[in-house]
Amino acid sequence: MEGIRGTARRPLDLMLALGGVVLLALTLVLISVVAGGAAGDEAEELRALLPPRLLALGAGIANLAVIVLVCSVGVERLFNREFRQVARALLAAVLGYGLAGGINTLTGVLAGSDGLPALLAGGGLQQGPFTEPLHGYLAAAIGYTRAMRIAHLPRVRAAIWVGISITCASVLLSGFTTALALILTILLGWTCASVARYAIGLAPPRPDSARLVRELRRFGLDALTITPEGSDPEGNERFAVDTTDRRLDVLLLRADVTTGVWKRLSSRLLLRDSAAPPVLFSLQRRVEHIALLDYAAAAAGAATPRLKAIGELGPGTAVLVRDHRRSERLADLPDERVTDGLLAEIWAELRRLHRHRIAHRNIGEHSIGVRMDGRVVFTGMSSGSVAAGAFAASLDVAALLAALALRVGVDRAVGSAHRALGTEDLAATLPYLQTAGLPRALRQRLRGHAGILGEIRAEITRIAPDAPAAPVKLERMRPRTIVSVAVATVVGVVLVSQLADVDLTTIRDADLGWAGAALLMSLLCMVAAALALMGFVPIRLPLWRTVLVQFAASFIRIAAPAGLGSLALNTRYVTKAGASTALAVSAVGVSQLVGLLVHVPLLLLCAYLTGTAYPADFSPSSTLIVVAGLLSVVVAAVLALPRLRRAVVSRVRPYLHGVLPRLLDLLQHPRKLATGIGGTILLTAGFVLCLHFSVLAFGGDASIAAVAVVFLAGNAIGSAAPSPGGLGAVEAALLGGLTTVAGVPGGIALPAVLLFRLLTFWLPVLPGWAAFHHLQRKRAI
Numbered sequence: 126m127e128g129i130r131g132t133a134r135r136p137l138d139l140m141l142a143l144g145g146v147v148l149l150a151l152t153l154v155l156i157s158v159v160a161g162g163a164a165g166d167e168a169e170e171l172r173a174l175l176p177p178r179l180l181a182l183g184a185g186i187a188n189l190a191v192i193v194l195v196c197s198v199g200v201e202r203l204f205n206r207e208f209r210q211v212a213r214a215l216l217a218a219v220l221g222y223g224l225a226g227g228i229n230t231l232t233g234v235l236a237g238s239d240g241l242p243a244l245l246a247g248g249g250l251q252q253g254p255f256t257e258p259l260h261g262y263l264a265a266a267i268g269y270t271r272a273m274r275i276a277h278l279p280r281v282r283a284a285i286w287v288g289i290s291i292t293c294a295s296v297l298l299s300g301f302t303t304a305l306a307l308i309l310t311i312l313l314g315w316t317c318a319s320v321a322r323y324a325i326g327l328a329p330p331r332p333d334s335a336r337l338v339r340e341l342r343r344f345g346l347d348a349l350t351i352t353p354e355g356s357d358p359e360g361n362e363r364f365a366v367d368t369t370d371r372r373l374d375v376l377l378l379r380a381d382v383t384t385g386v387w388k389r390l391s392s393r394l395l396l397r398d399s400a401a402p403p404v405l406f407s408l409q410r411r412v413e414h415i416a417l418l419d420y421a422a423a424a425a426g427a428a429t430p431r432l433k434a435i436g437e438l439g440p441g442t443a444v445l446v447r448d449h450r451r452s453e454r455l456a457d458l459p460d461e462r463v464t465d466g467l468l469a470e471i472w473a474e475l476r477r478l479h480r481h482r483i484a485h486r487n488i489g490e491h492s493i494g495v496r497m498d499g500r501v502v503f504t505g506m507s508s509g510s511v512a513a514g515a516f517a518a519s520l521d522v523a524a525l526l527a528a529l530a531l532r533v534g535v536d537r538a539v540g541s542a543h544r545a546l547g548t549e550d551l552a553a554t555l556p557y558l559q560t561a562g563l564p565r566a567l568r569q570r571l572r573g574h575a576g577i578l579g580e581i582r583a584e585i586t587r588i589a590p591d592a593p594a595a596p597v598k599l600e601r602m603r604p605r606t607i608v609s610v611a612v613a614t615v616v617g618v619v620l621v622s623q624l625a626d627v628d629l630t631t632i633r634d635a636d637l638g639w640a641g642a643a644l645l646m647s648l649l650c651m652v653a654a655a656l657a658l659m660g661f662v663p664i665r666l667p668l669w670r671t672v673l674v675q676f677a678a679s680f681i682r683i684a685a686p687a688g689l690g691s692l693a694l695n696t697r698y699v700t701k702a703g704a705s706t707a708l709a710v711s712a713v714g715v716s717q718l719v720g721l722l723v724h725v726p727l728l729l730l731c732a733y734l735t736g737t738a739y740p741a742d743f744s745p746s747s748t749l750i751v752v753a754g755l756l757s758v759v760v761a762a763v764l765a766l767p768r769l770r771r772a773v774v775s776r777v778r779p780y781l782h783g784v785l786p787r788l789l790d791l792l793q794h795p796r797k798l799a800t801g802i803g804g805t806i807l808l809t810a811g812f813v814l815c816l817h818f819s820v821l822a823f824g825g826d827a828s829i830a831a832v833a834v835v836f837l838a839g840n841a842i843g844s845a846a847p848s849p850g851g852l853g854a855v856e857a858a859l860l861g862g863l864t865t866v867a868g869v870p871g872g873i874a875l876p877a878v879l880l881f882r883l884l885t886f887w888l889p890v891l892p893g894w895a896a897f898h899h900l901q902r903k904r905a906i
Contacts, residue, residue, distance in 0.1 A: 138319045145312055145316025145319060149309060153309075180295040184291065188262075190284065190288045193729070194284055198278065203757075214273035214321070217269055217272035217314075217317045217318045217321035220320060220321065221264035221265040225264045225313060256302075257302070258302065259310045259313055262292075263307075263311070264311075266285075267314025270286065272318040334351050336439065340444060341368075341436070344434040350366070352367075358487065361379075363375070363376055365449065373447065374430060374447045375444055378443045379442050412443050416445065418483070418506050418510075418511065420432065421481065421483050422478065425480070427503070430449070431448045432446070432447055451496065452494035452504075453494060454491060455494065458495065463532065467495065467501070470500075470501045471501050473501075474501040475521060475525060478503065483506075484517035485521050487505050487506070487564045487566075488521055490532060492506075520562045522550075523562060526542055526554065527578065528567060530577055530580070530581055531571070535580045539588070551592075552589035552591070552593070555589075556597040557596075558585075558596075636821070639818045643816075647815050654678075655804070657808055658674075658695055658712075658713075659800060659801075660797050660803070661712050666702055673899065674695065674900065677900055678695065679890060680890050681693075692713060699713065701905055702905075715801075724840075728838065731833040815881055816836050823877050823880075825877060826869075827869050831866050835858075838858060839862055842855065856879075859878045860874050860875060
């Protein structure tokens with residue numbers, strides 16, 4: 126007998142956690158009592174085994190590999206919706222790092238002026254609160270890796286442990302830490318993993334179903350078997366229960382399963398009140414709502430299964446028990462059984478619900494079934510409503526029209542509705558036939574059948590020429606509007622917070638030498654962009670004209686979202702130069718792909734170099750960890766969220782079509798490939814140096830690596846922002862990055878960012894306008 130999903134906490138993890146804590150405490154106490162004196166000779170002997178620079182290089186490569194692999198595993202777990210595993214691993218990492226710092230601080234206080242005992246004191250030159258005697262990064266890495274269950278990826282797991290082992294060996298052989306301190310670090314990471322595994326629990330297994338059996342017995346129902354049957358569209362688990370004399374359908378509702386709540390909330394934000402479903406946050410409200418709908422449908426004489434009982438399995442878990450009525454879904458019926466009589470029965474059942482003011486709100490092929498006795502049944506009514514008005518009923522009719530059109534075609538669907546509703550009521554449905562008012566599952570089905578709603582409208586108009594043509598207003602606001610408002614709000618808050626203590630008069634104090642150097646770099650960027658395009662296009666392009674195209678693209682991008690204007694203009698330019706449209710699109714797509722392949726490793730490498738103290742502590746910089754984490758979150762969001770994934774794919778698909786054949790062609794022409802890659806790298810270097818010189822122009826001081834991280838991250842944010850040229854978002858990202866990552870004061874960062882954007886965004890607009898019109902006259906674009 127299968128159980129019910131729950132949270133598993135193994136007593137073994139608790140025992141390991143307690144044992145680790147006790148062992149750590151006893152070891153530290155024993156060392157402080159027995160050992161004394163400072164370390165010295167042992168560390169010097171270890172440092173003589175291998176050159177420190179070689180150890181630092183090995184640890185650096187190992188740490189970079191571990192960070193990338195750990196983030197990749199996190200993305201893979203998030204994509205598979207294993208949120209509990211990710212939370213468990215992150216908790217173990219945070220505990221390991223934080224407790225290492227706490228233990229190190231406490232040990233230093235207890236040691237006082239005598240210094241750490243010889244068994245713990247290493248020979249590092251720049252010891253810190255998170256590195257001596259316990260190594261915070263290693264404790265966090267070990268805790269994360271052990272808490273994350275990655276047995277299904279044995280090679281990745283082995284590579285992560287090899288990378289951690291190389292860092293452990295490096296800190297030991299360099300004399301940075303002692304063998305006992307390293308053992309305690311490993312023990313701390315292992316202990317934190319056990320704590321996290323017990324606190325959050327392992328993957329939700331299925332415990333004993335005895336509680337459900339006892340709850341059913343309260344209602345006089347003796348369960349023999351319990352069979353899981355998946356979940357409903359709102360994430361609630363369904364079970365089939367066989368008793369001594371009947372079969373029952375059991376719906377399990379949990380307070381922590383809120384898929385349906387968030388779907389309804391998003392609809393409530395996007396749709397007007399009359400079109401949006403009710404939002405039910407608490408478990409009690411959800412149970413009451415479903416029960417009310419079941420009782421109302423039963424009173425209306427509908428064929429929906431009767432509700433037998435409402436039970437509770439514990440805090441936050443409720444069950445609804447219904448009679449089992451075997452039925453076949455409309456989508457699964459053979460064509461010969463989908464007769465006009467069956468279509469009439471479907472419309473009659475919907476009209477029965479509407480006569481009693483019951484709206485379904487989730488009609489689709491999955492929610493229409495035919496019972497063994499021939500009755501039509503509407504299932505999945507948990508998102509419906511009672512006391513519904515004509516508005517909700519019209520949306521149901523529109524959804525049923527679309528669902529039937531997908532199953533039997535537009536003519537039969539509209540014809541059956543005409544016979545059931547009459548001409549007047551059918552015509553009144555026309556304004557509601559729009560995607561925004563349809564259920565989510567039905568909208569997804571319609572994406573593969575473009576134009577079917579238009580065909581339904583045309584058929585209704587043919588039957589009722591006087592039908593109202595203007596669609597009713599269903600949307601409160603479009604998703605793009607929400608994103609734009611959110612971006613603008615965030616940008617405004619960031620800019621206001623950054624500008625609060627800035628003296629704007631410093632802008633006029635720029636050093637002309639460095640400002641001139643920044644101007645030269647901005648001009649170099651135009652040449653570099655031209656070289657990159659010329660390298661990836663198979664036909665010969667003149668350098669001067671290609672540079673003019675890049676200036677023209679600077680003019681275009683002030684009215685188009687970042688990147689799109691220049692992509693379209695470059696594609697048109699290559700087409701006008703003699704290449705076919707497919708070849709032009711693939712060539713420009715290759716340039717974008719190579720740019721991505723160059724930017725991401727550069728971002729990680731520069732983040733690795735920013736704030737790095739090698740060979741002092743053998744830990745990756747915090748900038749690398751933050752950048753890698755943010756990249757992982759972005760990638761996981763794109764992969765896990767279907768709507769976001771479709772938006773990204775639809776945006777990049779036209780430019781990546783035919784990329785692979787073009788890449789293979791480029792491999793046969795190494796000179797062209799070198800020109801393209803060299804131009805891409807030169808373009809990035811030009812932008813980074815322009816920003817760096819802008820900082821120097823106002824007396825700032827920042828490392829090239831930190832400035833590169835700021836630019837690459839700001840450029841990525843600008844590319845994702847819906848505003849033209851990333852306007853606003855880029856400024857906020859660069860300003861925040863310079864102050865936090867590069868350590869540039871706000872009074873210097875602001876004028877530096879303004880100068881950089883003036884040189885790279887605003888100044889090229891006027892020559893870009895002239896170049897655009899010149900190229901048009903020459904028919905080059």
